[in-house]
Amino acid sequence: MNKEEILIIEDEPQIRKLLEINLESQGYKVKQASTAAMGLQMAANHPPDLILLDIGLPDMNGQDLLVELKNWFNQSVIILSVLDNEEEIVKALDNGAGDYVTKPFRTNELLARIRACLNRNKVEDNKTILSFQELQLDLLARTVTKDNENVKLTATEYKLLMLFAKNAGRVLTHQFILKEIWGVGFQSDTQYLRVFVGTLRKKIEQNPNKPQHILTESGVGYRFV
Amino acid sequence: MAISFVSKSPLLKRYQIPLSVFIVIGVSIALFYSVPLWGYRVPALVLLMVVSLFGLVFDIVTVVLSCLLSALIWNFFFIPPLFTFHIANGEDGLMFFMYFIMALVHSLLSFKIKEAEKIQRDKEDKESTIKLYNTLLNSLSHELKTPIAAIIGAVDTIQHNEMNLSEKNKLALINEIRIAGWRLNKEVENLLNMSRLESGSIKLKIDWADINEVVNMVLEKLEDKLGKHIIIFQPDDAIPLIKIDSILIEQVLYNLVNNALLYTPAGTSISISASVQNEICELVISDNGPGFPEAARAKAFNMFYRQPHHKTGGSGLGLSIAKGFVEAHQGTIMLLSNEGEGATFTIQIPVATSYIKNLNNE
Numbered sequence: 001m002n003k004e005e006i007l008i009i010e011d012e013p014q015i016r017k018l019l020e021i022n023l024e025s026q027g028y029k030v031k032q033a034s035t036a037a038m039g040l041q042m043a044a045n046h047p048p049d050l051i052l053l054d055i056g057l058p059d060m061n062g063q064d065l066l067v068e069l070k071n072w073f074n075q076s077v078i079i080l081s082v083l084d085n086e087e088e089i090v091k092a093l094d095n096g097a098g099d100y101v102t103k104p105f106r107t108n109e110l111l112a113r114i115r116a117c118l119n120r121n122k123v124e125d126n127k128t129i130l131s132f133q134e135l136q137l138d139l140l141a142r143t144v145t146k147d148n149e150n151v152k153l154t155a156t157e158y159k160l161l162m163l164f165a166k167n168a169g170r171v172l173t174h175q176f177i178l179k180e181i182w183g184v185g186f187q188s189d190t191q192y193l194r195v196f197v198g199t200l201r202k203k204i205e206q207n208p209n210k211p212q213h214i215l216t217e218s219g220v221g222y223r224f225v
Numbered sequence: 226m227a228i229s230f231v232s233k234s235p236l237l238k239r240y241q242i243p244l245s246v247f248i249v250i251g252v253s254i255a256l257f258y259s260v261p262l263w264g265y266r267v268p269a270l271v272l273l274m275v276v277s278l279f280g281l282v283f284d285i286v287t288v289v290l291s292c293l294l295s296a297l298i299w300n301f302f303f304i305p306p307l308f309t310f311h312i313a314n315g316e317d318g319l320m321f322f323m324y325f326i327m328a329l330v331h332s333l334l335s336f337k338i339k340e341a342e343k344i345q346r347d348k349e350d351k352e353s354t355i356k357l358y359n360t361l362l363n364s365l366s367h368e369l370k371t372p373i374a375a376i377i378g379a380v381d382t383i384q385h386n387e388m389n390l391s392e393k394n395k396l397a398l399i400n401e402i403r404i405a406g407w408r409l410n411k412e413v414e415n416l417l418n419m420s421r422l423e424s425g426s427i428k429l430k431i432d433w434a435d436i437n438e439v440v441n442m443v444l445e446k447l448e449d450k451l452g453k454h455i456i457i458f459q460p461d462d463a464i465p466l467i468k469i470d471s472i473l474i475e476q477v478l479y480n481l482v483n484n485a486l487l488y489t490p491a492g493t494s495i496s497i498s499a500s501v502q503n504e505i506c507e508l509v510i511s512d513n514g515p516g517f518p519e520a521a522r523a524k525a526f527n528m529f530y531r532q533p534h535h536k537t538g539g540s541g542l543g544l545s546i547a548k549g550f551v552e553a554h555q556g557t558i559m560l561l562s563n564e565g566e567g568a569t570f571t572i573q574i575p576v577a578t579s580y581i582k583n584l585n586n587e
Contacts, residue, residue: 084414086430086472104410174432191433191466191579198435209441209460216442219430219472 003029004118007048009039009065010080011057015103019052022107023114036060043073050117051077055092063088063095070096076117080105086219093173093220100171100220116169130165132213132225135204137165146204156181157200164214164224173221197222241283245291249275253298265303269324272299276328280335288332296325357529364529364541368412372405379405415542418476419528422549427473429553433579434471436464436499436506443478444497450483453491464499467506467576473550474508474574477558480543481510481570489514489567506576511569517562525560 006028010016013034020030031048033039036057043051051069055062062079069077076098081089089100098117101110130137136145144151144161153161163180164172174190181196182189201208215223237244252275256268272295279288300310304317312318379398383390390398421427437460444456478497485495493513500507517525524530526548531541551558556574 104406191581194433194435194438194466195581198438209437210445216438218442218475 003027004050005029005031005046005048006050006052006114007031007033007039007043008052009033009036009057010052010054011035012054015054015080019110022111026111028114036062036065040065040068043069047073047075049075050098050114051075052114053077053079053097055079055081055088063091066092066095066097076120078110078113078117089220090173090175093171094175098170112169120170130168132165132168134206135213137161144204151203153200153203156196157203160196160200161204164222168224171217171221171223177221238284241287242290245279245283245287246294249291249295249298253295253302257302260303265305266320268303269299269320273324273328273331277331277335280332281339285332285336288336289329292325292328292332296321296328299324360529364531365416369409372409372412375405376402376409415546418546419542419549422546422553427549427553429470429473431468431470433466434469434474436467436469436474436501436508437461439469439471439475440478440497440499443475443482446479447482447486450486452486454486454489455492455494456482457494457496458498461500465501465578465580467501467578469506469554469574469576470550473553477547477550477572478508478510480547484543485510485512485514485568488512501576501578504576504578506572506574508572508574509569511567513567516564516566516568517560518564522560522562526558 006023008016008019008023008030010019010032011034016032016034020032023030031042031046033042036059039051039053039057042048051073053062053066053069055066057065062081066077066079077096079089079092079097079100080103081092081100082103084102089102092100098120099113101113128139130139134147136148138144139162142158144153144158159181160177163177174193178189178193182192197214198208201211201214205211205213213224215225217223249272252272253268256271260268276288276291276295279291283291297310300312300321301308304312304321306313312321379402383395383398440458440460444451444458482495482497489495489512495510495512498507498509521530526544527541528545529541530545548558551572551574554574556572559571559573560568561571562568
């Protein structure tokens with residue numbers, strides 16, 4: 001199997017070591033940079049398949065670095081952030097980050113994010129049936145079934161579910177979803193989004209009070225799994 | 226009371242000299258016209274009394290000035306020959322001298338008492354600050370060092386005792402490290418939140434939120450800690466969306482439910498309810514635990530306060546953070562509890578509401 005390469009841009013040696021051991025044990029090839037300048041250089045010389053970027057680097061603002069990277073780097077960048085600061089996270093996602101984890105992170109969670117991002121880079125858009133455990137979405141017939149039973153959705157609910165499903169595993173910010181579903185100008189109408197997520201959960205979740213598909217990322221957005 | 230009255234009223238403090246001159250002159254004029262009634266010696270006693278009272282209220286400079294002024298006035302307007310500073314009779318001369326000394330001694334004494342009181346007060350303030358600081362340090366060092374000790378101890382054991390450890394024990398130690406790490410994380414988070422509150426740098430990020438979802442998120446986060454507790458929460462589907470900082474309110478609910486889990490025996494129930502009426506969101510968390518004795522009830526929201534004789538870990542910050550976050554929403558948090566009869570926390574927050582809950586036709 002071709003080893004996927006991950007570049008870690010992180011100034012804390014302890015975290016780099018931890019990530020290195022973890023990622024190598026999963027079969028990834030790991031490269032490390034301790035500064036933003038070094039990271040940019042390494043990414044430019046030999047573009048990796050994915051970058052793990054610490055947003056709090058000493059030599060450059062992480063958001064600026066992200067914007068610069070995203071100018072030419074087409075693969076996913078996952079943000080590592082100590083700041084439990086949702087605004088910063090939302091900004092990074094809007095700046096093109098593929099996903100984020102906050103320190104301290106659970107290793108399993110980080111690995112799942114990495115896998116989702118790497119798969120996203122590969123997945124082609126020609127699948128017509130998407131499955132999520134008991135849920136099945138037929139893109140051609142435009143039908144949704146739960147445990148093989150048809151689920152009746154309104155047009156907006158269907159659009160929302162499609163958006164979630166096509167971005168499965170990925171966190172979508174409120175702003176992004178609002179723009180995709182309702183268009184520019186509705187980005188502040190989060191109440192509609194809350195309502196639709198609520199009704200959608202009632203229809204597709206086994207227990208809407210304990211959602212297993214549409215997960216809330218407090219202050220950031222939703223993640224569909 | 227008069228003492229603190231002056232020290233707390235800057236206006237009165239600034240104008241105390243004109244005010245005291247005004248009072249002395251006013252009283253003197255009244256006395257001047259009353260001379261036919263009781264002669265010219267009684268006014269000296271009245272003036273002496275006025276100056277003595279000044280000693281309780283005003284600064285030393287003002288009092289000495291009033292003392293001089295009243296002595297001169299008495300001499301000039303009351304002691305014959307009138308309208309001169311000359312004193313004709315030896316008896317009056319002695320009285321004038323005694324008046325002056327008495328007024329001066331009196332004002333100096335009251336000034337000294339005031340000084341002593343101030344020193345005492347400062348000392349008490351300082352002592353209570355030191356006491357708070359000590360409580361803080363004790364609590365902090367205990368709360369932070371316990372998990373650190375657990376981590377270092379467990380790692381040492383694994384490193385140096387590798388051979389003698391069973392696989393099961395090794396896993397148990399690793400689990401201890403995990404628990405200690407998350408506990409440390411929680412403590413640091415609490416401290417950061419507290420310092421954000423204390424420095425006044427909390428900025429609310431108000432947005433529409435489904436309060437049922439907020440409660441569900443809290444319960445999900447606490448799932449590992451629920452143990453044998455029974456959680457009662459009936460989400461009301463008809464509840465409107467409300468505008469709050471859902472992350473902060475989530476934290477408030479987390480702290481309250483977490484406390485209930487820590488302080489009530491297994492098998493008891495904790496009930497949570499959320500309702501919205503007249504643009505007020507009310508959240509009620511009640512338990513069947515031991516409740517709060519009266520002394521603890523008053524201090525429950527104080528920073529670093531922990532009920533004595535409880536072994537449960539915690540920095541004593543949970544409730545003060547909850548209170549701070551609720552108050553940042555202009556809301557109130559109340560604790561109703563009797564010893565042995567459980568505890569009920571009621572939160573009320575003024576909110577904007579939206580009832581566009583069912584858009585089925587879109």
